[in-house]
Amino acid sequence: MRRLRPYAVPYLLWMGLFILIPTIILIILGFTNLELYNIGVFDITLVNFSIFVQDQVVNALWNSLSYSFVTTLICFVIGYPVAYYLSTLSEKKRKILLAMMIVPLWSNMLLRIIAWEKIFTPTSIIADIFGISLDLLGTPTGVLIGMIAMYLPFMIFPIFSVLEKMDYKLIEAAKDLGASDLQTFVKVTFPLSSGGVVSGVIMTMLPAMTSFVLPARIGLGKINLIGNIIESKFMKEVLGSSGASINQGAIISLLLMVFSVISFVLITRVDKEGETLI
Amino acid sequence: MGKKLIIMKNITKRFGDNLVLDDFNLYINENEFITLLGPSGCGKTTCLRILGGFETADEGTVEFDSKIINNLEPNQREINTCFQKYALFPHLNVFDNIAFGLKIKKLDKATIHTRVMDILKMVKLTGFEHRAISTLSGGQQQRVAIARALINRPKVLLLDEPLAALDLKLRQEMQYELKEMQRELGITFVYVTHDQEEALTMSDTIVVMDHGKILQIGTPEDIYNEPNSRFVANFIGESNIIPGKMKEDYLVEFFNKEFECVDKGFKKDEAVDVIIRPEDIDFVPPSKAKIVGTVDSLIFRGVHYEINVMIEGKEITIHTTKYRKIGDKVGLSVEPNNIHIIKHIKTCVD
Numbered sequence: 133m134r135r136l137r138p139y140a141v142p143y144l145l146w147m148g149l150f151i152l153i154p155t156i157i158l159i160i161l162g163f164t165n166l167e168l169y170n171i172g173v174f175d176i177t178l179v180n181f182s183i184f185v186q187d188q189v190v191n192a193l194w195n196s197l198s199y200s201f202v203t204t205l206i207c208f209v210i211g212y213p214v215a216y217y218l219s220t221l222s223e224k225k226r227k228i229l230l231a232m233m234i235v236p237l238w239s240n241m242l243l244r245i246i247a248w249e250k251i252f253t254p255t256s257i258i259a260d261i262f263g264i265s266l267d268l269l270g271t272p273t274g275v276l277i278g279m280i281a282m283y284l285p286f287m288i289f290p291i292f293s294v295l296e297k298m299d300y301k302l303i304e305a306a307k308d309l310g311a312s313d314l315q316t317f318v319k320v321t322f323p324l325s326s327g328g329v330v331s332g333v334i335m336t337m338l339p340a341m342t343s344f345v346l347p348a349r350i351g352l353g354k355i356n357l358i359g360n361i362i363e364s365k366f367m368k369e370v371l372g373s374s375g376a377s378i379n380q381g382a383i384i385s386l387l388l389m390v391f392s393v394i395s396f397v398l399i400t401r402v403d404k405e406g407e408t409l410i
Numbered sequence: 411m412g413k414k415l416i417i418m419k420n421i422t423k424r425f426g427d428n429l430v431l432d433d434f435n436l437y438i439n440e441n442e443f444i445t446l447l448g449p450s451g452c453g454k455t456t457c458l459r460i461l462g463g464f465e466t467a468d469e470g471t472v473e474f475d476s477k478i479i480n481n482l483e484p485n486q487r488e489i490n491t492c493f494q495k496y497a498l499f500p501h502l503n504v505f506d507n508i509a510f511g512l513k514i515k516k517l518d519k520a521t522i523h524t525r526v527m528d529i530l531k532m533v534k535l536t537g538f539e540h541r542a543i544s545t546l547s548g549g550q551q552q553r554v555a556i557a558r559a560l561i562n563r564p565k566v567l568l569l570d571e572p573l574a575a576l577d578l579k580l581r582q583e584m585q586y587e588l589k590e591m592q593r594e595l596g597i598t599f600v601y602v603t604h605d606q607e608e609a610l611t612m613s614d615t616i617v618v619m620d621h622g623k624i625l626q627i628g629t630p631e632d633i634y635n636e637p638n639s640r641f642v643a644n645f646i647g648e649s650n651i652i653p654g655k656m657k658e659d660y661l662v663e664f665f666n667k668e669f670e671c672v673d674k675g676f677k678k679d680e681a682v683d684v685i686i687r688p689e690d691i692d693f694v695p696p697s698k699a700k701i702v703g704t705v706d707s708l709i710f711r712g713v714h715y716e717i718n719v720m721i722e723g724k725e726i727t728i729h730t731t732k733y734r735k736i737g738d739k740v741g742l743s744v745e746p747n748n749i750h751i752i753k754h755i756k757t758c759v760d
Contacts, residue, residue, distance in 0.1 A: 301497035304464055307484040308491045309511035309562065319510070323501045 155389070161382035168378055183380040189361055196358040199272075199347075200340035203279040204287070207336045208329070210280070211287035215328070216321075218288070219295035233285050241282065242345060248278045249349050270352035278350045279340050286339070287332040294328030295321075327402045334395040342388055358384060415440045415565065415598055416461065421470035423456055423622075430456045432622040434470070438566075438600060443592050445601045445609040448619035449645070454602045455494075457619075458568050461600060462491045475565070490559035494570040496551045498543045504530075504554055505539035511562040529557045532591070549580045560591070566598045573608065585611050606646045610634060618642050634687075639752060643685045650691075650726050653754065654684040662751055665721055667700040669744070673751040681754040688716070688729040690748035699741025705734045 160166060166174035183189050218226055236244070250256050252268035259265040268274030302324070306316040344359025353360070365381030416438040423431040430453045438444050446454035459465040460472060463484035471478050479487060490511070498507050505526055506513075512522045530536050533553040543551065552572060559567055569588075573581045589612045592599045603609055609616050610630040618626045618633060618641075626638045637643035640651055654664035659674035664684050676682060696702045703721035714729045719740060726742070734740055 299495075299497065301493050301495065302499060304462075304484070305491070305493055305497040305499070306510070308462060308464075308489075309558065310485045310514040311510075312485060315514060319514075320499060320501075324499075 158382045158385055158389075161379050162386050163383075165379060180379045180383040183383065188356070189358075189384070192356045192358045192361045195347075195355060196341045199275065199279060199355075199357060200337045202276060203283060203340045204333055204337040206276075206280050207284050207287040208333065211284055211332065212291055212329070215288045215291035215295055218292045219298075233288065237285055244282065245278065245346050245349050248274075248281065252278075252350060269350060270354045272355060275347055275351045275355050278346050279343065282343070282346065283336045283340050286335040290331035290335060291325055291328040294325045298324055330402045331399050334399055338392060338395055341391070358388065362388075413440055414438070415442075415475060416600075417471075417473040418457070418460075419471045419473070421457075421460065421467045421472070423453075423460065423465065423468050430622050431460075431467070434622065434624065436617060436624065436627075438598060439615075440565075441596050441598055442614050443589065443599045443601065443612055444615045444617065445603060445613040446617050446619055447603060447606060447609040447645070449604055452619040453622040454604075454619050455570055458491075458570055458600060458602050461566070462489060462568050463487050488564055489566045489568060490562050490564040491568040491570065492555050492559045492572045494572065494574065496555040496572075498551055498554055498558070500543055502543070503539070504535065504541050504543065504546070507543065507554055508558045508561055510558060515562075525561055529561045532560075533557045548575050549584070552576065552584065556588075556591070560595065560597070564597065566600060567592075569599060569601045571603055572601075574603075574605075581608070582611075588612060610646070618645060620645075636750060637685060637752070640683060640685075640755060643750075643752070648688050648727060648729075650686045650688065652684040652686065652724065652726075654682050654751070656680045656682050656751065660746075662749065665701050665724075669700070669749060670746040671749040671751060672747050673749075676751065676753075682751050683754050685750040685752060686726075686744055686748060688727045689714070690744055691726070691728045691730075692743050693728075693730060693732050693734065694741045694743045696739050696741040699743055701742045703740060703742065705736050705738045705740060708734065708736055 162180055163176055163178070164174045165177050165179065184193075218229060221229065249269065251258055252266050252274045254265045254267045256266065268277065298321070302320055303316055306320045307313075311319060341357070342359050344357060344363050347353075347355050347357045348360055348363075362381050362384050365377045365384070368377045414437045416436075418434060418436045421431050421434040422429070423434075432453075434453070434457065436457075446457055448454050456465060460467050463479075463482055463486075466480060472480055474487070474489070484491075499510065502510070508526050508529060509522050512525060517525075526539065527536070530539060533556055535550060535553050535557070538546070538550065538554075543554070546554065552575075555572070572588075573584050576584060585608055588599070588601075592612075601609075601612065610633075613630055616626075616628060616630055616633045617624055620641055626633055626642050628636070633642065634646055637646060637649070643649040643651060652664045654662050656673075656676035656679065657663050657668060658678060659676075660671055662669055662671045662673070662682065662684060701721055703719040703726065706718045706720045706725060708718075709716045711729075714731055715733060717728045717730060717734055719726050719728060719742065721742075728742070
């Protein structure tokens, strides 16, 4: 296997170039007053943290947390029973249902967002055919439905993969020992699937928290998540307007990165073999 | 032996086209250690699962304590199971695994604690209560599984090949301990195994099964000494099966010689199978023997030699402590009560 090592070098270089170096740049930007058009002269400073008291940013942070929380909660409530149902099906039926969930995921996310955008327009094809006229663009409900539709599979898959591997004899054992169906679920099935639930929650909550195309398109820019703020900070800088906005964008990005790393550590704690990460 | 605790009447069970239990009838006495013995696929596990409530019979009734329990859920039966691969809850420690059934019954903490500690002592796992299941050896997991089932004080304990995963030494130890527990607790044990030695060691009653049917029911001695068919004779220990002819009551002919025996009730000159256990054949000087053969092969088995003797083109296996060289001429003798006669059944497999 040693001989295969050199073939890993290109991607390792790639990782260095596009993951490690940008991270270092973000850290430098976030903790200095370095300006994009005046590299070389800068001071180390914590002044960029002041962005976290701006109303706009506090609001976006709150939106990110609350929208991702509600999305995750609803995804869990809808997703767990689906995952459970899937795990009880025969292999053939299960494959069909899984394909119905996975194949749409292979289409570009932006396309799916635009599709929802069209559905939420009062003059959509649904209005034409079924006479149901939805007017959800720019509303919290619209953004939430979009997010749930987008991230639900990421809740279902990890839970399903844990439930599928669970030994059915354990459920029989619980019933044998006198447990009702509900008691069996509460005392055996659910605790044993908790690893999948943690993975599912993180894999739903993180992308939901950081999403920005979806709130921009379906929320019509009225509902800003933290991703939208980061985008606007960096775009402004590129457009050459406000002074320290790239540094502020960097410090917010670093905050999200901290969330991601914590989540990763959490997942690896509950799932040592990585089996729920599909 | 007490009253009939379980009565299975005309039980039939199919999985698709596969007939697993075929008009199966069995009763089980109180305080009995009964073993369902047979090759894999003979229906013994299905029978156990029907008793446990994990399968429902297509036809027939299961009576428990004079009540029909066909439609009772597993959690409503006074029966507990010790599963084949233990099925211990991996997220609970030893104490919580064993206490599971008592917590479901909502007993108070102090009672649960006392009963768990008592049963841990019985299965010799005192001090293991806080251990995680994954840190236990196979034998220890086995004990936890037994404790978890027995703590509920069921009337019947079902055991599905509980010792199959253990090594020989441990298995023999556990056989002894299981038998002891059953005697002390006075609980009916229904034990499923394909290991004839296990069945002979522990059981009060053995039920030999094949293809969803019962072939023979009896005490270990009955089953071993008086097998009623070729299948039983072959499945329980080794047997020499020799074609013969019944001359009259108590007289059988095989290898063209007449022998006294203890069986009767056959037609004159009826073709029969003669079953003789390898350990029931003795060497005698060829001059004094009715049958004489040549030693064909010899294997040392520890306690005894396994010697194959060729007689008129047929090989006879003998277990003996006496040594004979390959090629030696030997005379063989058998006591009349060690000659078992069964009806000859034509089979494709000899």
